[in-house]
Amino acid sequence: MLRGLTQVMFLDSAWAGAFFALALLTADWRYGACALGGAALGTGAARLLGAPMTGCGRAWRASTPA
Secondary structure, eight states, rough: OHHHHHGGGGGOOOHHHHHHHHHHHHHHHHHHHHHHHHHHHHHHHHHTTTOOSSHHHHHHHHHHHO
């Protein structure tokens, strides 16, 4: 779920997601709550629809020129 927060900034790391969530929660608890809620809803919808949980970041990196 935390990776979902960082995919907005094209990062694929749960640690970056935790830092991003902490920054939003520090700014205002409502921002953090909305971001975490949205990430949870997105993750839940992806799982419900059977989307693969890995490989999306690798596919994006492979399609970009070096």
